[in-house]
């Protein structure tokens with residue numbers, strides 16, 4: 001049963017940015033559901049503040065699938081509505097480390113799902129930080145990974161991660177087969193990656209994009225002798241498995257001494273898979289997260305958070321209880 005709604009028994013949702021990549025994917029995931037009423041604006045009124053204000057006042061949750069500046073403007077508009085303000089779920093980067101917003105990773109820590117369910121403002125995580133944080137935080141909390149470890153995060157994303165502009169560029173002429181970017185070491189995901197992983201030293205983050213539409217790998221190399229107690233790869237895997245025991249959308253695979261990972265295996269799901277590859281003789285390991293950048297990295301995560309915010313989420317979707 002849904003929590004108190006503004007009108008009727010079915011909670012209502014408006015997606016601001018409904019014709020963008022993330023917005024369209026959320027709509028696809030919600031289509032056919034009888035427990036959520038999806039509201040919409042005609043295309044010519046989608047950027048009209050008055051039309052937005054009216055629909056914001058009528059719905060229970062607004063999902064912001066907008067560029068950062070537009071997300072901030074929409075937030076101000078909602079704030080202006082006072083008691084009629086809807087709950088907000090922001091898919092942009094604008095509020096990710098803002099303490100007034102709850103970080104939308106239910107599996108982050110015990111009780112995080114309940115915090116998301118109760119919050120008036122939830123910020124959906126970035127796609128790369130979703131993989132990085134889910135790998136790093138349990139190891140920091142277990143005391144295995146020192147907080148000041150010099151972490152490097154390497155990652156590759158499908159080009160849909162760059163939204164409509166990057167999709168058009170890659171599906172047009174002359175796109176490169178593969179590109180490193182973010183080499184100024186100021187990528188917008190670094191603050192949330194560091195903050196929610198619990199690291200005191202700023203990680204180095206090297207993202208890349210490949211000529212495939214959708215899917216993502218995030219990998220983190222580790223020197224085991226620099227970790228506390230020089231743990232084995234199996235001990236790292238056990239720490240991850242224990243942390244996510246019971247979490248519906250996070251799978252921790254058995255340890256592997258060798259292997260390959262490709263980025264597309266979890267496309268069109270809300271799953272993230274965590275793996276530890278290790279060479280005990282060499283004292284080295286690589287942590288890898290695989291996810292769909294548009295699934296658990298964006299729209300799938302948004303639907304998971306939306307369900308919690310509307311009181312529709314099953315308890316086991318919330319990660320662990322408090």
Ligand SMILES: NC(=O)C1=CN([C@@H]2O[C@H](COP(=O)(O)OP(=O)(O)OC[C@H]3O[C@@H](n4cnc5c(N)ncnc54)[C@H](OP(=O)(O)O)[C@@H]3O)[C@@H](O)[C@H]2O)C=CC1
Nearest residue numbers: 017019020021022047065066067070091092161163164298
């Ligand atoms: N793609 C991804 O994998 C991920 C994206 N995100 C984040 O989600 C947000 C949306 O990204 P994405 O869907 O990829 O981007 P897109 O560029 O695909 O879509 C953005 C949409 O917002 C619309 N828009 C822009 N300004 C306004 C406004 N003032 N009012 C209403 N609509 C507006 C655009 O309209 P128009 O069509 O007219 O340009 C466009 O349709 C961004 O903040 C992005 O960083 C988060 C996680 C992953």
Ligand SMILES: CC(=O)N[C@@H](CCC(=O)OP(=O)(O)O)C(=O)O
Nearest residue numbers: 092093126127128157161162209
């Ligand atoms: C391939 C690509 O360009 N990816 C995007 C990140 C997509 C994402 O998660 O963006 P948000 O932080 O807005 O959520 C980038 O690096 O900017």
